[in-house]
Amino acid sequence: MTHTTHGATDDGPGIDALDVAHAFPALAQRVRGHRLVYLDSASTSQTPQVVIDAINTAYIELRANVHRGVHTLSARATDAYETARDRVAQLVGAESPRDIVFVSGATAAINLVAHAWGDANVGAGDEIVVTTMEHHSNLVPWQQLCERTGATLRAAPLDERGAVDMSAYGKLLGSRTKLVALAHVSNALGTVNPVRAMVAMAHDVGAVAVVDGAQAAPHLRVDVREFGCEFYALSGHKMYGPTGIGALYGAPDVLAAMPPHHAGGGAIERVTLQRTRFAGVPQRFEPGTPNIVGAVGLAAALDFIHKIGTQAIEAHERALLRYATAAIDDIDQCRRIGTAAPAAAVCSFVVRGVHPHDVATILDERGVAVQAGHHCAQPVMEHFGVPATVRMSLGVHNTRTDIDVLIAGIRAAVEVMAR
Amino acid sequence: MSDLYDKIILAHHRAPQNRGRLDSPTHEAVGYNPVCGDEVQVSVQVADNRIEDIQVDGTGCALCRASGSLMTVHVRRATAADVSVTLQSLEDLLAARPADTDRLGDLAVFQVVREHPMRLKCVTLPWHALETALLQPAGSMRAEYNAWTARSRLSTGRRG
Numbered sequence: 172m173t174h175t176t177h178g179a180t181d182d183g184p185g186i187d188a189l190d191v192a193h194a195f196p197a198l199a200q201r202v203r204g205h206r207l208v209y210l211d212s213a214s215t216s217q218t219p220q221v222v223i224d225a226i227n228t229a230y231i232e233l234r235a236n237v238h239r240g241v242h243t244l245s246a247r248a249t250d251a252y253e254t255a256r257d258r259v260a261q262l263v264g265a266e267s268p269r270d271i272v273f274v275s276g277a278t279a280a281i282n283l284v285a286h287a288w289g290d291a292n293v294g295a296g297d298e299i300v301v302t303t304m305e306h307h308s309n310l311v312p313w314q315q316l317c318e319r320t321g322a323t324l325r326a327a328p329l330d331e332r333g334a335v336d337m338s339a340y341g342k343l344l345g346s347r348t349k350l351v352a353l354a355h356v357s358n359a360l361g362t363v364n365p366v367r368a369m370v371a372m373a374h375d376v377g378a379v380a381v382v383d384g385a386q387a388a389p390h391l392r393v394d395v396r397e398f399g400c401e402f403y404a405l406s407g408h409k410m411y412g413p414t415g416i417g418a419l420y421g422a423p424d425v426l427a428a429m430p431p432h433h434a435g436g437g438a439i440e441r442v443t444l445q446r447t448r449f450a451g452v453p454q455r456f457e458p459g460t461p462n463i464v465g466a467v468g469l470a471a472a473l474d475f476i477h478k479i480g481t482q483a484i485e486a487h488e489r490a491l492l493r494y495a496t497a498a499i500d501d502i503d504q505c506r507r508i509g510t511a512a513p514a515a516a517v518c519s520f521v522v523r524g525v526h527p528h529d530v531a532t533i534l535d536e537r538g539v540a541v542q543a544g545h546h547c548a549q550p551v552m553e554h555f556g557v558p559a560t561v562r563m564s565l566g567v568h569n570t571r572t573d574i575d576v577l578i579a580g581i582r583a584a585v586e587v588m589a590r
Numbered sequence: 591m592s593d594l595y596d597k598i599i600l601a602h603h604r605a606p607q608n609r610g611r612l613d614s615p616t617h618e619a620v621g622y623n624p625v626c627g628d629e630v631q632v633s634v635q636v637a638d639n640r641i642e643d644i645q646v647d648g649t650g651c652a653l654c655r656a657s658g659s660l661m662t663v664h665v666r667r668a669t670a671a672d673v674s675v676t677l678q679s680l681e682d683l684l685a686a687r688p689a690d691t692d693r694l695g696d697l698a699v700f701q702v703v704r705e706h707p708m709r710l711k712c713v714t715l716p717w718h719a720l721e722t723a724l725l726q727p728a729g730s731m732r733a734e735y736n737a738w739t740a741r742s743r744l745s746t747g748r749r750g
Contacts, residue, residue, distance in 0.1 A: 526651035558627030
C-alpha cells in the first residue's frame, strides 16, 4: 500500500481513501449483488493484506513457543512476540514494553484488572465509579467486583447530548472511591471523553483510573502518560488486527504490585509441588502459550496505522463523520442519538416509523453493513429512551461514496416502510 | 425496492390487524428478544378450548408486527394444539425443512426471511408468545417468553 499525501482533498488532508481501501481484500467482495460498504468497524474492523501476510508468514516461519525454547524457531518467535509488545508500547506512549500485557482483547484486559487489582485493593464500603456510556465490558466486571467485595458501584450520568455530566461525575468522587472506569470513546455514541481531566479528578481523590480504549485506539492518538491513567485497554480486532489479541497497559508501579489472576506455565519463576514464586511483569500475567501469531498480526496492524499516520487518520475520519452526520441530519425522519463534540468515528441514529432492524436489513440488501441494536450499551439506550439505534461507524478505508450509498439506503428504508 | 419486505408483509406492517390489548383476556404473555429489543404482548380469550378473540401489541420490527398481525387472522377458532403445530410448521419453513404449506397458507410468505437468517426470530416471536400464553391455565398471570434463552428449533445449518 502506498502512502500518498495530498493537500486537502474531499476525503480530508493527507489520505487517499481509495488507495487505503485497496489495501483491504475484503472490500473487493459483493454482498447481495452490491459492492460491500462496510460501516461497522466499531463492531470489528477489516483486515489489510499486510496483516494477513504477516499472520501467514508467522504460521510458516515462526511456529514455535515463546520464552521457553533453545532452538532457532523459538528464538524467532520470541523475538517477534517481544517486538510486537514494543510496538504496542510505542503506540500508547508507554515508558517501557514491560508495561504492556498481551491479553485476548479489551474485555479480557478489563476483567484482568477487576480481578488482579480489584480483588486485592477493593473492599466493603469502597466505591467504584463508572459512566453511563460504558460498553457492557467496562461495566459488568465492575458490578461483579462490587458483588464479590461488598463495594458500591456509582455511575456518572450523561447529558442530553451524550457527554458525561462532568459536574455530576465530580460529585460522585470521594474519599471512598477506589477506582474509576471510563471509556476513551463511546462505542454507541462516538463521544470522546476528556480522559486527562477525568483521570486527574480520580487521582485527586486517590482513585486509580482504568480507561477502555477499544474504540479510541483505531482512531485517535493515545498517550497513557499524558492521560495519567493506571490502566488502558485495547483490542486488536478493532484496529485492523486479528481477533483474539489485545493489550493492557499498566503503570509500572501498579503492575509491579499486582498479584497474578490466572496461573500457569510461563508466569512463574520457580515451582515446587507446594509453592510457586511468580515471575516479574508482564510475564506474571501471561500464563500459558499466548496468542503469538495474533501479537505478530497486531504489530503488522500497528505498522499499517503508523504508515498512514494517526493524524491523517483522525483528520480523514473527522471530515467523513462531519459529512455523514450532516447528510443524516438532512433526512427528516432521522434523529441522531448522541450529538456531543468532540466525537469519533461513530454515528447512531433512529428513523421515525422504521425499526432499526428494518433499516439495517434494507441497508444490507444494498451491501451496506451497519449495526442495529443496543450495541452492548443498554444504559445508553435507556438514557435516550430508545430500545435500539442504527449505528454507522467508520474505518480508515471509508469514503464519501460509502456515505452516499448509506444515505440512499436510509431514504429507501423510509420509502419502503413508511406507514 | 426490497427482496424481504414484499407487499403482504408491508401491508400487515402498515395496517396490522387486531392491534391492542383485550379487556378481560383468559390468557396473556409477553415475548421479547433482548438482543434486538423486539417485544410482543399477546392477549387471548379462549372459550371451549378455542381462541375466540386475540389482540397483539408491543414494540417491534416490521417482521414482528407483520407476523403478529397475520397470526391473529390465522388463529381464529384454533386450539392450543393447533397453535403449536402451526408454529412447528412455520419453523420448518424458516429452517428450510419440509413444511406443511397447506396449513401455513398466507404464512408461507415468510419463506423470504430464509435469506436473512438473523431475522428469523422476529417472525416466530409472536407465535412463541401465544404458545406460552396458552400453556398456562386460564386466568394465570401474564407469562413470559425470552427468545434469547429459549431453545431454538430454527437451526438452518451453514449458509453459503
